[in-house]
Amino acid sequence: MLPERFKPLVFADRAYCLLAVILLLGALLASSAPCSADVVKPGRAWHSPSSATASGAVAHPAIDTGSTAWMLVSTALVMFMIPGLALFYGGMVRKKNFLGTMMHSYTALVVICLQWFLFGYMLAFGKDQYGFIGWQPGKILLLGVSPGHLINAGGGYIPETVFCAFQAMFAMITPAVIAGSIAERMKLRSFVLFLLLWSTLVYDPLAHFVWGGGWLHQLGAVDFAGGTVVEIASGVSGLVMALFLGRRQGYPNQVIQPSSLALALSGAGILWFGWYGFNAGSAGAATVVAGAAFLNTTMAAAAAAIAWNLTEWLHHRRPTTLGLASGVVAGLVAITPACGYVALWASPIIGLLAGFICYMAVQVKIKIGYDDSLDAFAVHGVGGFLGMLLTGLFASAAVNGIAGLIEGDGRQFLIESLAALSAVAYAAIGTALVGVILHKTVGLRVSEVLETEGLDMGIHGESAWDTGAVPELAATIPAGG
Amino acid sequence: MKWITAIIQPFRLEAVKQALSDVEVFRLTVSDVQGYGRQKGHTEYFRGQAMQVNLIRKVRLDIAVNDNFVQPTIDAIVKAARSGPGGKGQIGDGKIFVLPLENVIRVSDGTAGGEAI
Numbered sequence: 001m002l003p004e005r006f007k008p009l010v011f012a013d014r015a016y017c018l019l020a021v022i023l024l025l026g027a028l029l030a031s032s033a034p035c036s037a038d039v040v041k042p043g044r045a046w047h048s049p050s051s052a053t054a055s056g057a058v059a060h061p062a063i064d065t066g067s068t069a070w071m072l073v074s075t076a077l078v079m080f081m082i083p084g085l086a087l088f089y090g091g092m093v094r095k096k097n098f099l100g101t102m103m104h105s106y107t108a109l110v111v112i113c114l115q116w117f118l119f120g121y122m123l124a125f126g127k128d129q130y131g132f133i134g135w136q137p138g139k140i141l142l143l144g145v146s147p148g149h150l151i152n153a154g155g156g157y158i159p160e161t162v163f164c165a166f167q168a169m170f171a172m173i174t175p176a177v178i179a180g181s182i183a184e185r186m187k188l189r190s191f192v193l194f195l196l197l198w199s200t201l202v203y204d205p206l207a208h209f210v211w212g213g214g215w216l217h218q219l220g221a222v223d224f225a226g227g228t229v230v231e232i233a234s235g236v237s238g239l240v241m242a243l244f245l246g247r248r249q250g251y252p253n254q255v256i257q258p259s260s261l262a263l264a265l266s267g268a269g270i271l272w273f274g275w276y277g278f279n280a281g282s283a284g285a286a287t288v289v290a291g292a293a294f295l296n297t298t299m300a301a302a303a304a305a306i307a308w309n310l311t312e313w314l315h316h317r318r319p320t321t322l323g324l325a326s327g328v329v330a331g332l333v334a335i336t337p338a339c340g341y342v343a344l345w346a347s348p349i350i351g352l353l354a355g356f357i358c359y360m361a362v363q364v365k366i367k368i369g370y371d372d373s374l375d376a377f378a379v380h381g382v383g384g385f386l387g388m389l390l391t392g393l394f395a396s397a398a399v400n401g402i403a404g405l406i407e408g409d410g411r412q413f414l415i416e417s418l419a420a421l422s423a424v425a426y427a428a429i430g431t432a433l434v435g436v437i438l439h440k441t442v443g444l445r446v447s448e449v450l451e452t453e454g455l456d457m458g459i460h461g462e463s464a465w466d467t468g469a470v471p472e473l474a475a476t477i478p479a480g481g
Numbered sequence: 482m483k484w485i486t487a488i489i490q491p492f493r494l495e496a497v498k499q500a501l502s503d504v505e506v507f508r509l510t511v512s513d514v515q516g517y518g519r520q521k522g523h524t525e526y527f528r529g530q531a532m533q534v535n536l537i538r539k540v541r542l543d544i545a546v547n548d549n550f551v552q553p554t555i556d557a558i559v560k561a562a563r564s565g566p567g568g569k570g571q572i573g574d575g576k577i578f579v580l581p582l583e584n585v586i587r588v589s590d591g592t593a594g595g596e597a598i
Contacts, residue, residue, distance in 0.1 A: 092527075257534070258527065318526050326528060362528045375528065 064156025067285035071153075071162045077277025078169035082109045082176060084270030088325070089180050090464075091264025092374050096454025097184045098259045098464040103455075104179035104191060111195045112172035117142055120171055121164050123204035124212050131215030134208050154284025166281060167207070173278075174203055174230045180374030181238030182444075184248050184256075185451055188459050190442045194434060198237065202430035206233050206423060220412070221419035222395070222402050224293065225282035227337025227387040228423035235381020236424050237431035239372055244435040245444055247371035249451055256373075259465065261322055268325035272301055275332045279339045289400050293339040297332065300339070300351035304331025307355025315363075323359075326379065330358035333383035337416075338391040341402050346394035350387065358383050385420050392416030482582040482595055483551045487542040488514065489562040489575040494540050500561035501544075504553040508598065510543040520573035539575060545585055547595045555579070 086105035093101045112120070119140050126134030138144030142164065149160040175195050182191070206229045209216040216228075223229060248256070258264060279297040283290035308327025309319040334354030335347055342350070361378035372378065392413035395404030405413040438444055445451075450458035457463055489497055494511065501509065515536040522535030546554050558577055563570040587597040 252530075256527070257525075257532075312526070312529055315529055316526060316531065320526055320528075322528060359529065366530050 061150060061152070061157045063150055064158060064285060067154075067156035067287075068158045068162060070286040070290065071158050071166055071281060071284070074277035074281025075162065075166040075169055077274045078166065078173060078281065079109070079274075081169075081173050081271055081274035081278065082106060084267045084274055085173070085176055087263045087267030088271060088329070089183060089264075089267070089374055091260045091262070091267055092256075092258045092322070093183050094256050094454070095259040095465045096456055096463075098456060099460055099462055100188075100455025100458075101179070101183050103188070103460065104183070105176045107188070107192060108176035108179065108195055109172045111192055112175065112199055113168055115196055115199050116164075116168040116171050120199060120204050121145075121167065123200065124171070124207040125164075125167065126212075128208070128213045131213075131218055132208070133205050133214075134212050152285075154289070155287040156285040158285065163284075167211075170226060170230060170278075171199060171203055171207070174226075174234050175199060175237075177230075177234035177376055177380055178238045178241060180376040181242040181372045182245055183373040184455065185245055185445055186241075187443060187446050188455075190438050190444050193442060194241075194438055197434045197437065198431065201434060202233060202237065202427055203229070205430075206426060209422070209426075210419065216419050216422065219415055219418070221415050222341060222391065222412075223337040223388065223419065224340035224391075225279045225336045227333075227384045227391065228419050231333045231336055231380045231384025231387065232420060232423040233427045235377045235379070235384055236427040238376030239370075239381060240428055240431040241435060241444075242370060242372040242377070244432075244439065245371075247369075248373065249448065251371045252366070252369055258322070265321050265325050268328050272328055272332060275301070275336075279332075279336060283340055289340045292344070292399055295344060296339040296342060296347035297335050299344070299347040300335035300354065301328045301331040303348040303351025304328065304334065304355035304358075305351075307331075307352040308359050309355075311356050311359045315359075326358070326362075326375070327355040330354045330379050330383045333358075333380050334387035334390065336384065337387045338394065341391055341395040341400050341404075343394070343396040343399055346390070346396075350390050350394070353390070354383050354386055357386055381424075385424070388416050388420035388423075389413075482548065482585065482598065483546055484580040484582040485542075485544045485546060485551070485554055485558075486578040486580070487544075487558050487562070487575060488516070488539050488577075489542065489558070490564050490573065491538055491540045493562045493564055493574075496561040497542065497558055500557040501554065504550075504557045506544060506546065506550060506554050506557070508544065512541045512543075514539050514541045518573075518576070537573070545582055545598050547598055551579065 082105050086102040089105065090098045090102040121142060122136055122139035123134050126136030126139050129135045136144070145160050145164055147159060147161055150157040151160045151163055153163050175198055178198070179191070205214075208214040210221060210223050210229050211217065275297060276294055280290045280294040283293055305324045305327035308323050308330065312323045313319045331351040331354050334350050338350055339347070358379050361382040362375050365372055365375065365378055391404065392415070393405045395402040395407070395409075395412060397403040397407060403409040403412060404416075435444070446455070446458065487497075491513075498509070515538055517535050517537055520537060522533050522537060524531050525534050526532070542558070544554060555577055560568070562574055564574050565571040584593060585595070585597040586593045
């Protein structure tokens with residue numbers, strides 16, 4: 001007999017097994033239908049609404065080797081954001097939760113890769129169903145994704161396998177960001193189930209709305225690399241989960257002393273590096289747009305770091321290293337939806353605004369007192385929303401065919417705003433649903449004893465540091481501070 | 482014989498070691514310690530949130546000396562451990578504790594007493 005506390009998990013396991021069997025049967029049925037194994041797929045609309053009409057099948061398009069090479073590299077770069085995020089987050093939590101926090105990032109990587117293989121890819125990029133979700137049994141278990149299929153995802157023909165792998169990395173980095181909000185207090189099994197449910201109910205539909213030909217795409221909303229799908233979704237969902245879980249023990253009276261700001265800073269650098277695959281890779285091909293996205297990404301990150309440091313210097317006279325790292329991430333977030341649409345002069349402005357506004361968003365959190373531990377909402381949610389609005393403001397037709405408000409297209413600005421608001425609403429409602437389900441079944445939060453002991457020893461039976469005899473309670477917030 | 486324990490600023494360790502060797506005190510145990518006294522602590526920032534860190538890192542010296550070395554040792558530490566400009570002392574520079582020491586035994590050959598120091 002299993003201990004009582006495992007029973008809900010067993011139940012959830014059964015539900016997933018059942019789901020997997022159903023999907024497997026569906027896939028077998030689909031694969032028994034005449035399969036177009038090596039027939040070249042027509043170009044799929046992605047990012048550029050105008051190409052939606054140009055999706056007629058081409059007789060025998062040749063593989064674009066340059067684009068394929070770039071997309072393979074980009075895919076690996078986005079994967080590299082996981083160790084970056086693991087270090088960034090791990091460096092900011094206490095020593096007793098260092099491994100547990102890194103584990104969240106890596107768990108997202110391995111769990112979502114599997115979910116993507118099972119049905120995630122199909123839900124996001126399968127045949128459009130009423131603008132809401134993709135459904136195409138042939139793509140369950142990736143059975144219909146033949147190595148020979150070529151697709152046009154942005155200007156050159158690349159294998160669908162590469163496109164699928166690239167998108168898998170986006171699907172796994174997004175919930176990994178949410179882990180920043182729930183740091184230091186969530187059960188691991190609850191987090192694993194959260195990943196599966198959230199990705200299926202929130203990420204895959206959102207990715208379909210915007211990139212898979214769904215209703216936001218049909219409306220003309222543009223989001224180059226995921227201001228809505230990745231940043232708003234993870235930030236808002238993080239906030240919802242932080243509110244669900246409640247504050248960490250002792251917060252805000254005992255402040256969390258970061259385990260290693262040196263590692264957090266290193267992690268931020270790795271994130272920046274990986275973000276080139278994320279943003280410039282979102283061009284879908286080795287094109288001029290990829291070049292513009294790359295340069296825009298660089299300048300926004302740098303400008304935001306300067307803005308964050310300046311703001312905190314004005315605030316408390318200390319330009320901190322964590323401030324620089326946080327500013328870099330805020331800038332990268334804000335430029336994410338815009339990088340393939342705005343002119344080069346706009347990206348430093350986007351970065352400066354992101355650094356300043358995201359810093360202020362963190363201060364608002366401190367004033368209100370909710371515990372979004374590593375500020376996924378203030379940086380990703382607020383930064384992503386800002387980025388979407390600024391995309392609608394600064395988009396330049398000369399860059400990628402989309403004109404924004406300053407070029408006279410107020411409609412595009414309204415569509416971008418609507419897309420951002422829709423992402424907020426959808427992510428909030430979807431995550432609340434997932435939160436309720438987990439709260440009623442496996443429970444979200446670790447026991448008080450385990451939280452005191454730390455996730456590393458409490459869950460994993462490992463420790464990252466020789467923590468010595470010095471207690472964790474060395475830091476306190478001064479009265480009135 | 483006396484047992485001298487000194488708590489000093491970590492960044493004064495090199496100067497204190499030099500000063501001790503100048504007065505021919507060559508036997509010394511050093512450890513990292515944390516604590517607080519009049520210095521209270523310092524402020525660190527986490528994304529704009531100020532936090533008061535009240536356990537401060539210090540270095541602890543333990544020195545066993547014969548009676549004729551007590552005053553030179555104390556003088557050397559006091560002089561070298563002061564961290565203010567122009568050798569002036571300031572809050573946080575530490576303390577020296579002098580305790581009676583009953584006996585010392587050298588492990589390698591069993592020698593006891595003042596000779597073993």
